[in-house]
Amino acid sequence: MKAQPGFVSLKMHMATADSQLLMNVAVWESTRALATACGSPEFRRMAAEFPDDIVSYPHIFEQIDV
Secondary structure, three states: OOOOOOEEEEEEEEOOOOOOOEEEEEEEOOHHHHHHHHOOHHHHHHHHOOOOOOOOOOOOOOOOOO
16 A cells, blocks of 8 residues: 555554554545555555454544643
8 A cells, every 4th residue: 555646654553462453544635545545456456355353443533632
């Protein structure tokens, strides 16, 4: 995905203790750029090869000031 147009950055976070959860926080120039990347034949081919026990819950967020 890093080679796709509109990709900005990526950070991976791993849960602590005995959890096997990972969180991928990717920054894209736009929602459209992300959608285009996820629709690419290369991504679809890779996603089809993920093991059955991998579960994904994709969300799109906006950064806010606090």
